[in-house]
Amino acid sequence: MNEELLKVIRQLKDEILFILTSYNMTDETHAQAAMDKINALFDKLGIVIEDVIPPIVMQSYLAGTGGAALGASLYAVTELTDNVMLDLKAAIRTAKANTNKSIIEALGEVQDELRAGVASASKKRKVTAKVVETFDKYGMTSFTTVDGKKLPLDFYSEVVTRTNMQNAENRGRVDWFEDNGxxxxxxxxxxxxxxxxxxxxxxxxxxxxxxxxxxxxxxxxxxxxxxxxxxxxxxxxxxxxxxxxxxxxxxxxxxxxxxxxxxxxNIKKAYDKKQASNRKNNYEKKAYARMVAKLGDDAPATLGAFKRMKRSKSKKYKELQRMMRKGDEES
Ligand SMILES: [Zn+2]
Ligand SMILES: [Zn+2]
Incomplete structure (x- = not known):
């Protein structure tokens, strides 16, 4: 169920990228149309989670009660659902605002270029690349942590949903215990x-x-x-x-x-080690996503293959690194 939500959010990102690359962003009217379309997608996501979240919460709560519906169940599930929904809707609103901001900023940065002369094909490509790059970096961010880290919408939603599922299950357990003396x-x-x-x-x-x-x-x-x-x-x-x-x-x-x-x-050490490995994993996941975004089919087929390549610093990996840098210089 949580997977379903993640899929919807990732799809949204792909759809936005498609809009940004298929509309002529050098033209003000077209750019506006693209943004309207993107904003409509965010609004739709807000509606989709209203379908996806309540059954997830209900399922988790019932996992806690062992499937029993109790006197307190309806109230508890409603309250828990409202809380997750508030969190996710706020995250979606932030991502929507950041997406708008990133596009407007990217267009602002290429303004001078846009004003000078006709919009050639190469100019269009350059503007598109700039908009996509800025969106990729800041657009889908939904939450800023106390230490200033920006969390992407999919990651944040995953954590929020997973933690709230655990919360609902515990709430179900406690309600069941109370009900059974x-x-x-x-x-x-x-x-x-x-x-x-x-x-x-x-x-x-x-x-x-x-x-x-x-x-x-x-x-x-x-x-x-x-x-x-x-x-x-x-x-x-x-x-x-x-x-x-x-x-x-x-x-x-x-x-x-x-x-x-x-x-x-020993537990302290084991925990720190686990945290470090989580961070490394997240880092590698992001590096792989960047590579797939940039190199497409030239990137390793799976995250696992990417990790093995990276950890062994293979020849192929170094070659891919070169291709990544080359891409940077061109854009
Ligand atoms: Zn704990
Ligand atoms: Zn803990």
Missing amino acids: KDLVIINGVTPTCRHCYAHRGVVFSISGKDKRFQPLNEERTPPYHPNCMCYVEEYDEDSLDERYVQADIERAEAFNPEEDRRPD
Whole structure:
């Protein structure tokens, strides 16, 4: 389902590129028509997500309740859906504004050239290349992080949707526990993990807050704790456990402090390594996308082939690098 949304967004980018390359951007009327068409595509995307998102949220929530529709379900699903939708619609609006801005700026930069003399074919090509390049760099960006990184719409939407699916599933679980008279939950997840998630792992919380041996599960303590967090709540079945274990969990709950990094060194190291590998992967994905955009069929057929080539610094890779640079000089 998430894939479907990504496909729609990627298609949008292709459609925009097609419009930018097929309209004569040196002509003001044509350029305006192209932009109107592009803006209509963004508006359509806003409508498409209204079809795509609600079933995704519903499915995730029901995965949490084990398929059961509860008294709280309708309200929860509506609220969760509204939240994702607000996020995505804001992202689409930003991408739309940035696309408009990038096209206008690119056209502005080639203004002098446009004014001088007739629009020759080579001039048109140059203008098109400029507009496409600027759009490619800034157009589809939808979100600026606190450290100034611009996130593309597809990437941002993927993270928002994935995190909200996790959120909906956890919400479903908690609602199901409440409905079935189960008050205690324990936080679980994958390793290695960040310091914040680690602080919550294995900690027992009381959903109602009435069990004073544990701390109440408020919104802040319910996973996900950050974008892409895959932590989840599980039932804490006290009756099935030895008393000594329960006592240890009570002490653990007392010592709960999300501000402190209590990870052992090996987990810290493994987590940092995983983050570095994620960054490398993302970097390579982008480099490959740039190569496909520029070299078309001359680029390696798959991302995997590209990575192998790049990591082994093969002759073929160096040749492709040369072709990429050559393309830069010409435009
Ligand atoms: Zn985390
Ligand atoms: Zn987490």
